[in-house]
Amino acid sequence: MLAQPSAAGYARAMTRMMPIAILLASCNGERFIGTQLDSLAGQTHGDWRLIVSDDGSSDDTLGVVRRFAAAHPSRRIEIRQGPRAGATQNFLSMIDLVEPGEALAFCDQDDVWLPHRLSRGVAAITASGPSGRGVLHVTRTTICDEALKVLRPAPLFTRPPAFRNALVQACTPANTMLVDPEGAALLKAGRNGAAEADVISHDWWAYQLIAGAGGRVIRDPAQTVLYRQHRGNVMGRNDTARAILARLGQLGAGDFGDWLRQNLAALNAARDLLTPENAHVLEEFAAALGSPGPLAAARLARLGVYRQTRAGTAALMLAAAAGRLRSGTRDGRDR
Template structure:
């Protein structure tokens, strides 16, 4: 697709679903995909070696659909992030959507995303709010609505374009596919954080829909839970002050450096200065964060980021060892 061609709201979409031991919940998610008002989709499920009923549920769903609409592949067995990156590496050309195994999509999720993407020329990345629900899908609360600007200065230090809602038009998906190899090699913490960094760095249009797109099921096996409670926000501030956050930043930076040619010139300069500050002692790193204008979506989160920098928690001396 030409970079200046607008997304057709009726375009076929490839849904990428990473599964692992999801027998309790995955059937409801598959049913919600089948119920989409946007009918032109294909689904690729990468199963990471489930030893419960997950493979049979997926196979039965595939058999119930038109031939070729659902494809099942074997995952790399290296965790959810690597499973999603594996899916991305084998995705065909065209728009793509990430899918978790335990959510339930609203019927207009794909249609609304494609309609939003259709207003933009060139690469575009759509994400949305969710309705947080308990393990039985009883709604609890809407997810947070982010009010600060989306962009590379935010993406370098915060993941806010939730993977379970993310849809990418064809040009944005092509950029991600070109960048996925280094992401797989650097063992990143989160595929959706990386995708936000790549699309923001490449100058894609970034859309965060204030209208929720799905029921976000919370249960003990959730890879990443809700972030709207005092307890959850406190935990995330604690993560900023822990050493592992600096390792995640270093791994993301290393993966982006390999594909820097995909980034806008200004964002390459930001990336270089960000990499340098990760090697600096605390006061110097905090001062450089301020000069670069990096920020999180809340004042508390940004303050915690600067506190982590000042305490030397972002510093990476020598090759990093990312912590999953």
């Protein structure tokens, strides 16, 4: 009978054996992408390849990427034409290119990865042991200004990551994600449904699918990415009181209900990938969203969905009670 490896031995072996496909979506990013590429070259985990999908840049973005590739001839670097349908669709289009046995890391063109961005994720995933249903590791970012002057760390969420949270909140930033090979295979299996549903964000969908399938979500309080704030990405902020209030306000807008419905369509297309319990949760969630005002709020509360803060959960319930989560409610009236 063969001896079983120790947990420490398993972790050491898997750390050495985890190749990573880095998926970088680019579009007119010549100002910042060179710095990001240099940070990839400085990663302490060296077993990675890079796929750059460009959405029709009219500046020198592709020139910067080609010069980087020429300077690193031993690296596998693929440049492809993106779908020109927005960043989310661009990222989704690359998931199919991840090879069996590869982990997956999303990469924004204007960030900077700290040297341990990949190695910390690999170590955390391997230390947690095999999951059978995929592992998603995320960290915090360090908020910086356009010149990379450090402003503050991103908020630290403390409520446990779970499917009932993922249904109503995107709180696993894609630019810090590392998805293990099993999780990457899961995302490949569900990718077509997400693309057809035109989900609003690939990170929200990835969190939902991996959590819904019974995978493990590891939230690491460490900061591994310098998140550059500039005029082109200000909508991504969640680190100031004004930004947090704006996000809570979105819960009362009809757009949020539409986003939930797009996510539902993507998850329903991948229903066979969910655990039986979470497939039932999804069914109850859809029924709640289709219910009129107060009944919708009551159903959501009974289901136990939650956001990461009490204020966020309260705002969600108020929006549901006001009928704002139903389809076509931008004017405040149920239709």
